[in-house]
Amino acid sequence: MKPLPTVGEPVRRLAIIGAGSSGLITLKFAIEQLPGWQVVCFEKSDRVTGVWGNPYRGFVSTSTRYTTQFCCFPEWDATVAADGGRSRGEFFRDGDYGDYLNRFADAFDLRRHVRFGHQVVSVAGADRDGWDVTVRPTRAEGGGMTERFDAVVICTGLTAAMKPVETSIPTLSIHDMNRGDGTCGIRGERIVVFGGGESGVDHATRLADPCLGNTVFLSLRTGIRVSPRYHPIHGVPSDFLRNRLLLSIHPGLRNAIGQRFVEARMLHQERFERWFPAAARAETAEDPRTVASRKAWAYRLTKAAKDDLFNMFHNKSDDFLTAVARGQVTIVGPPVDSSLQRFHGFDSSEVIDVRPTRVVPAIGYRSTLTAIGGESLCVRDFHRGCVHARRPGLYLVGFARPIIGNIPSISEVQAAFVVGMIGGRVSRPADIAARHEALERENDRRFATLDREIIHPVEMFPYCDALAKEMHRVPSLGGFGSIRAWWRAQLAPATTAHYWNDDPRIRRFFAAAPVFMPAVLVALLLALKPIDGVYRLRRRCRRPRAVA
Numbered sequence: 371m372k373p374l375p376t377v378g379e380p381v382r383r384l385a386i387i388g389a390g391s392s393g394l395i396t397l398k399f400a401i402e403q404l405p406g407w408q409v410v411c412f413e414k415s416d417r418v419t420g421v422w423g424n425p426y427r428g429f430v431s432t433s434t435r436y437t438t439q440f441c442c443f444p445e446w447d448a449t450v451a452a453d454g455g456r457s458r459g460e461f462f463r464d465g466d467y468g469d470y471l472n473r474f475a476d477a478f479d480l481r482r483h484v485r486f487g488h489q490v491v492s493v494a495g496a497d498r499d500g501w502d503v504t505v506r507p508t509r510a511e512g513g514g515m516t517e518r519f520d521a522v523v524i525c526t527g528l529t530a531a532m533k534p535v536e537t538s539i540p541t542l543s544i545h546d547m548n549r550g551d552g553t554c555g556i557r558g559e560r561i562v563v564f565g566g567g568e569s570g571v572d573h574a575t576r577l578a579d580p581c582l583g584n585t586v587f588l589s590l591r592t593g594i595r596v597s598p599r600y601h602p603i604h605g606v607p608s609d610f611l612r613n614r615l616l617l618s619i620h621p622g623l624r625n626a627i628g629q630r631f632v633e634a635r636m637l638h639q640e641r642f643e644r645w646f647p648a649a650a651r652a653e654t655a656e657d658p659r660t661v662a663s664r665k666a667w668a669y670r671l672t673k674a675a676k677d678d679l680f681n682m683f684h685n686k687s688d689d690f691l692t693a694v695a696r697g698q699v700t701i702v703g704p705p706v707d708s709s710l711q712r713f714h715g716f717d718s719s720e721v722i723d724v725r726p727t728r729v730v731p732a733i734g735y736r737s738t739l740t741a742i743g744g745e746s747l748c749v750r751d752f753h754r755g756c757v758h759a760r761r762p763g764l765y766l767v768g769f770a771r772p773i774i775g776n777i778p779s780i781s782e783v784q785a786a787f788v789v790g791m792i793g794g795r796v797s798r799p800a801d802i803a804a805r806h807e808a809l810e811r812e813n814d815r816r817f818a819t820l821d822r823e824i825i826h827p828v829e830m831f832p833y834c835d836a837l838a839k840e841m842h843r844v845p846s847l848g849g850f851g852s853i854r855a856w857w858r859a860q861l862a863p864a865t866t867a868h869y870w871n872d873d874p875r876i877r878r879f880f881a882a883a884p885v886f887m888p889a890v891l892v893a894l895l896l897a898l899k900p901i902d903g904v905y906r907l908r909r910r911c912r913r914p915r916a917v918a
């Protein structure tokens with residue numbers, strides 16, 4: 371435990387901006403681990419649930435409750451409901467996630483540190499060490515008040531502000547689409563949804579409900595990677611098949627082998643289902659032609675994706691494929707011109723007359739950072755997406771976007787890292803600028819198609835492992851207590867809980883997770899390990915030559 375400041379030592383001050391899931395977990399660690407600091411969290415709304423806490427009726431999350439919950443506040447185990455996925459019982463539904471965050475805030479008495487209804491309008495480096503944070507009450511007119519802080523953690527979220535589409539056609543915003551039943555009462559319209567991310571396909575599917583009588587188009591620039599919410603292997607959530615053994619294979623090899631595996635899974639879904647039976651599968655009364663078309667679209671979208679399997683975001687809202695196969699959603703390419711009247715065909719040379727009466731932009735997000743830090747503040751300047759490489763005392767939590775995975779449990783690892791650095795238990799590398807530059811070059815190569823000014827794209831577990839390494843929290847054999855427990859943890863669903871093995875309560879809770887990966891795949895991965903070893907060795911040998 372850190373010593374309390376001695377009499378006369380000035381009290382240091384930490385500002386946390388935003389009280390969504392990232393702000394809350396940062397606040398929890400800060401008040402526990404920074405004795406002697408005054409911690410203030412500014413939240414512009416009157417809630418602690420962020421953008422996701424209060425979604426439209428019927429919402430189902432894309433990441434499972436088990437993997438998304440904070441490890442320090444576990445409520446759900448990895449049980450799979452025996453109803454073939456009908457209830458979506460392994461996922462957050464409706465306002466479940468908001469309820470969870472409310473319970474979390476109550477359990478650790480966090481609200482008394484939050485100044486609700488206070489919007490931070492600017493964060494500026496003070497002349498001495500420290501930061502001037504200007505705050506304005508949300509409901510009052512007039513200028514703000516400026517307070518000095520020693521450190522600032524920005525947790526304003528990376529999905530709050532959608533990029534607009536320039537058009538005079540009436541637009542539906544993310545805010546509209548997340549209210550009520552999530553369709554804004556839109557009926558009988560011709561709608562184009564732009565973007566193939568989780569939000570985009572979800573909006574398109576809802577608006578295409580036949581009761582609404584809309585004609586819905588989904589405009590995609592390229593193919594997308596669609597992962598099944600429930601995997602044909604044993605019919606379990608895909609999250610539950612990703613384990614540490616699989617992740618221990620080098621991403622280069624995983625990209626190559628994974629791509630073939632995914633294609634085989636799409637083309638031979640029924641075989642996979644036969645070979646790896648599920649406790650229950652949802653009966654499908656679907657016309658065989660619709661089933662075949664769904665499969666064909668999944669394959670076509672994946673084949674047209676412009677980057678390697680683990681270098682671009684995966685979309686797990688796969689229900690939209692059924693809407694596409696039934697003809698309720700038409701996939702088109704980009705618009706022919708800025709009038710947005712005609713669109714290219716998807717991956718084809720035809721031109722389609724669409725003439726939309728509404729558009730829904732879901733083509734990515736605008737930075738929430740520039741609103742408070744000016745144009746010069748961008749995610750790219752933060753080492754590992756959380757520590758400003760040049761300005762000590764400025765941090766981000768919640769700006770890492772996983773290729774596959776979830777944001778809140780990454781935020782938990784980032785929050786532990788950042789608070790550790792503020793408290794001096796994690797050191798700020800002396801050569802941080804050089805390290806940052808090297809990592810940025812690597813990311814430039816790997817994530818060339820993604821906008822890294824506003825997001826920090828990551829492969830969830832390798833990224834969290836890197837932070838854990840700097841915190842000396844890499845899950846070691848000894849940390850699991852026995853070889854048996856360690857081996858089980860390699861096979862069970864991957865979780866960030868393994869970084870907190872020193873907490874017996876967390877270790878016990880997550881040690882009980884079942885293993886879902888079939889023995890034959892475990893054997894294949896083990897057989898791959900020597901090849902992985904050679905692959906890594908060859909890459910290591912090749913690196914110095916490339917530099918020379």
Ligand SMILES: Cc1cc2nc3c(=O)[nH]c(=O)nc-3n(C[C@H](O)[C@H](O)[C@H](O)COP(=O)(O)OP(=O)(O)OC[C@H]3O[C@@H](n4cnc5c(N)ncnc54)[C@H](O)[C@@H]3O)c2cc1C
Nearest residue numbers: 388390391392414420421431432433490526527768776777
């Ligand atoms: C409908 C929906 C479903 C989602 N489903 C998933 C999922 O299944 N899995 C997953 O991993 N992610 C999901 N997400 C993504 C989700 O955004 C993140 O997982 C999570 O909410 C991020 O939390 P955050 O605290 O970083 O950001 P946010 O939730 O955006 O919270 C940011 C907070 O900062 C406050 N704020 C912003 N600017 C200021 C300012 N200037 N001053 C003061 N306060 C400010 C905001 O009011 C807000 O409360 C979903 C998002 C939505 C909208």
